[in-house]
Amino acid sequence: NIMEDQNEIKMKILLIGESKVGKTCLINSYVIRSFNINQLSTVGLDFRTKKLDIQGKQIILNIYDTAGQERFRNLATGYMKSADGFLVCFDLTSESTLENVTYWINSIKNTARKNASMLIIGNKSDLNEDREVTTEQGKQFAAKNGIDYLETSSKMHIGVDEAFETLVKKI
Ligand code: GDP
Numbered sequence: 001n002i003m004e005d006q007n008e009i010k011m012k013i014l015l016i017g018e019s020k021v022g023k024t025c026l027i028n029s030y031v032i033r034s035f036n037i038n039q040l041s042t043v044g045l046d047f048r049t050k051k052l053d054i055q056g057k058q059i060i061l062n063i064y065d066t067a068g069q070e071r072f073r074n075l076a077t078g079y080m081k082s083a084d085g086f087l088v089c090f091d092l093t094s095e096s097t098l099e100n101v102t103y104w105i106n107s108i109k110n111t112a113r114k115n116a117s118m119l120i121i122g123n124k125s126d127l128n129e130d131r132e133v134t135t136e137q138g139k140q141f142a143a144k145n146g147i148d149y150l151e152t153s154s155k156m157h158i159g160v161d162e163a164f165e166t167l168v169k170k171i
């Protein structure tokens with residue numbers, strides 16, 4: 001599925017996870033280096049493109065944003081089939097969003113291509129005082145599922161490049 005043409009590789013990645021965990025902010029933090037405290041809810045699907053150079057290869061990354069609401073789950077499922085990789089996101093200040101990651105992982109396992117890559121992302125690491133999930137709990141949850149784990153703050157631009165680039169390298 002990955003389109004490779006000499007030095008240019010196209011990849012499609014999808015951000016999934018519950019509503020409000022910060023998927024749209026993570027994409028904006030990565031692609032346009034901005035953060036909006038009043039980020040509007042995403043309706044359906046949206047995507048942004050970022051070009052990057054890794055190990056002498058020009059990568060064209062198409063990053064798809066989804067809405068986590070139940071009513072859009074079918075839509076996201078269609079896009080899952082063609083994705084090369086997934087950032088499965090939750091909010092470190094909301095334990096229920098981590099519990100929901102199980103749903104999204106199963107959804108990927110049932111729908112996506114067998115060799116698609118994924119990474120679990122705990123976002124809003126800047127809100128340390130409001131944490132409901134410790135780094136250790138996040139790591140343990142991810143390890144139990146055999147998936148790598150990273151924490152990010154789209155607000156403070158911490159760990160954001162690393163999250164996307166770790167996934168790209170896996171792909
Ligand atoms: P989405 O529904 O998953 O796309 O979530 P949004 O990107 O729309 O973000 C939901 C809310 O969380 C917004 O009010 C954001 O400003 C806020 N938010 C997103 N990322 C962070 C973060 O890293 N830190 C903090 N403090 N707030 C964040």
Ligand code: MG
Binds near residue numbers: 023024025040041042
């Ligand atoms: Mg959104």
